[in-house]
Amino acid sequence: MSIKYAILGLLHYKDMHGYRIKSHIERNFGHMWSINFGQIYPNLRSLLDEGLVTMKAVDTPGEKGPGRKLYSITEEGKQAFAQWLAAPPEGNTILRDPFLMRFIFYGFGAPADALKAIDHQLVVYTGQLAQRQDNLSRWRSHDQYVRLMAELGVSFNTMVIQWLENARAEIEAMDRTAQSKAADGSQT
Amino acid sequence: MSIKYAILGLLHYKDMHGYRIKSHIERNFGHMWSINFGQIYPNLRSLLDEGLVTMKAVDTPGEKGPGRKLYSITEEGKQAFAQWLAAPPEGNTILRDPFLMRFIFYGFGAPADALKAIDHQLVVYTGQLAQRQDNLSRWRSHDQYVRLMAELGVSFNTMVIQWLENARAEIEAMDRTAQSKAADGSQT
DNA sequence: CCTCTCATGTAAGACGTTACATGATTCA
DNA sequence: TGAATCATGTAACGTCTTACATGAGAGG
Numbered sequence: 001m002s003i004k005y006a007i008l009g010l011l012h013y014k015d016m017h018g019y020r021i022k023s024h025i026e027r028n029f030g031h032m033w034s035i036n037f038g039q040i041y042p043n044l045r046s047l048l049d050e051g052l053v054t055m056k057a058v059d060t061p062g063e064k065g066p067g068r069k070l071y072s073i074t075e076e077g078k079q080a081f082a083q084w085l086a087a088p089p090e091g092n093t094i095l096r097d098p099f100l101m102r103f104i105f106y107g108f109g110a111p112a113d114a115l116k117a118i119d120h121q122l123v124v125y126t127g128q129l130a131q132r133q134d135n136l137s138r139w140r141s142h143d144q145y146v147r148l149m150a151e152l153g154v155s156f157n158t159m160v161i162q163w164l165e166n167a168r169a170e171i172e173a174m175d176r177t178a179q180s181k182a183a184d185g186s187q188t
Numbered sequence: 189m190s191i192k193y194a195i196l197g198l199l200h201y202k203d204m205h206g207y208r209i210k211s212h213i214e215r216n217f218g219h220m221w222s223i224n225f226g227q228i229y230p231n232l233r234s235l236l237d238e239g240l241v242t243m244k245a246v247d248t249p250g251e252k253g254p255g256r257k258l259y260s261i262t263e264e265g266k267q268a269f270a271q272w273l274a275a276p277p278e279g280n281t282i283l284r285d286p287f288l289m290r291f292i293f294y295g296f297g298a299p300a301d302a303l304k305a306i307d308h309q310l311v312v313y314t315g316q317l318a319q320r321q322d323n324l325s326r327w328r329s330h331d332q333y334v335r336l337m338a339e340l341g342v343s344f345n346t347m348v349i350q351w352l353e354n355a356r357a358e359i360e361a362m363d364r365t366a367q368s369k370a371a372d373g374s375q376t
Numbered sequence: 377c378c379t380c381t382c383a384t385g386t387a388a389g390a391c392g393t394t395a396c397a398t399g400a401t402t403c404a
Numbered sequence: 405t406g407a408a409t410c411a412t413g414t415a416a417c418g419t420c421t422t423a424c425a426t427g428a429g430a431g432g
Contacts, residue, residue: 002286002289003419005289005293006289006293009292009293009296012293012296017383017384018383018384018385019382019383019384020383023382029292032282032283032284032288033282033284033289034282034420034421035420036420036421036422037383037384037385037386038385038386038387038420038421038422038423039419039420039421041384041385041386042385042386045385067383067384068382068383068384069383069384081293081296082296082297084290085290085293085294085296085297085301086297086301088305088308089285089286089287089289089290089305090286091285091286092285092287092312092316093283093285093287093288093348094220094221094222094284094285095220095281095283095344096220096221096282096284097279097280097281097282098190098277098278098279099277099280099281100220100281100337100340101190101193101194101221101277102272102273102277103333103336103337104197104217104333104334104337105193105197105200105269105273105333106273106333107331107332107333107334108197108200108269108270108273109270109273109274113273113274114333117276117277120276124280128280143295144295144358144359144362145291145292145293145294145295145302146292146295148291148351148355148358149288149291149292151351152288152348152351155347155350155351156283156344156347159343159344159347160281160340162343163336163339163340163343167336170332170336171332174332191391191392205411205412206411206412206413207410207411207412208411211410222392222393223392224392224393224394225411225412225413225414226392226393226394226395226413226414226415227391227392227393229412229413229414230413230414233413255411255412256410256411256412257411257412377432378431378432379430379431379432380429380430380431380432381428381429381430381431382427382428382429382430383426383427383428384425384426384427385424385425385426386423386424386425387422387423387424387425388421388422388423388424389420389421389422389423390419390420390421390422391418391419391420391421392417392418392419392420393416393417393418393419394415394416394417394418395414395415395416395417396413396414396415396416397412397413397414397415398411398412398413399410399411399412400409400410400411401408401409401410402407402408402409402410403406403407403408403409404405404406404407404408
């Protein structure tokens with residue numbers, strides 16, 4: 001449901017068409033949320049039906065593909081958005097992630113598999129961190145809230161990387177201890 | 189889909205019935221994932237159909253409610269679980285959170301509303317941090333991976349609280365500057 | 377010529393949440 | 405007596421993802 005309001009929020013900046021909304025979200029917040037056409041077009045449709053946006057077909061013959069449909073926010077849309085914004089956000093953050101889901105159970109597998117998965121996550125998060133830091137510098141002088149949000153992204157990645165490195169070291173140490181104990185046992 | 193494997197993972201520790209699985213997940217990982225009966229019972233059913241678990245009805249007359257159904261993991265279940273565990277986890281973490289979704293757009297509302305929301309989040313995260321620290325101390329000597337996961341929970345909350353406090357201070361400062369500028373303007 | 381990007385949209389299915397229905401026991 | 409906890413399950417609904425269908429222009 002909040003995707004509707006996210007669209008209304010973006011339309012405060014300027015009029016946009018569906019495709020632009022998606023690439024805008026991906027470019028700016030894509031590291032935090034994902035969105036797809038299956039959500040955007042039906043939502044735009046229902047926003048239109050509810051009178052929260054208006055649409056104007058723009059047929060520029062020189063352009064590629066089908067004619068764009070420019071959406072603008074209406075007064076009612078702004079009101080509905082303001083109401084949503086002032087309302088207390090319900091529900092809290094949950095870190096739902098396929099890696100973390102597996103992580104809990106790595107004790108049932110070989111430590112080597114766990115280390116491999118951790119290394120892979122390190123590559124992913126390191127790359128993402130670079131991208132987020134880049135984004136942050138682009139937004140230096142922009143909207144305060146958008147910048148703060150970008151800072152959260154950087155903090156999050158930094159924190160996770162630290163945690164992964166520490167976990168890696170701990171698991172390796174534990175593995176070595178287990179191996180030397182096994183060697184001890186076979187010696188006596 | 190991963191809930192199935194989470195159930196198989198838990199059944200490695202001991203045989204459990206549906207209700208216990210839910211309370212176990214809530215107690216131990218509930219701050220990270222939520223689960224409900226609408227997911228557990230159908231998943232147990234399909235695990236049973238696939239032969240990954242077996243079920244034994246336990247009718248203890250002295251107990252309350254309907255007879256429990258104890259589920260055990262089978263050899264095939266263990267194999268399927270091991271395969272899942274060794275497979276590379278696809279998809280990456282996304283922080284999807286109603287508060288953060290609103291946060292980006294707080295620039296369109298009154299700073300006072302933003303501060304109120306931040307204060308509320310601070311209360312929530314502070315309470316959660318205490319709970320997570322408590323959990324962590326309970327798991328001190330337990331499974332290494334479960335403990336590391338708990339440490340991630342604590343790190344996450346600590347990081348978010350720091351970020352919220354910083355954001356709060358920045359927004360207040362910006363608000364004061366804007367107000368004094370407005371006062372300046374009315375003076376001249 | 378073939379692939380990529382731009383641009384719109386639909387349909388099917390996987391996944392998740394909420395609410396409901398049932399029923400016994402324990403505790404205030 | 406009434407609420408809470410234990411215990412099972414289903415149905416309806418909502419959301420999210422994936423895949424498909426269409427089509428034009430740009431660039432290698």
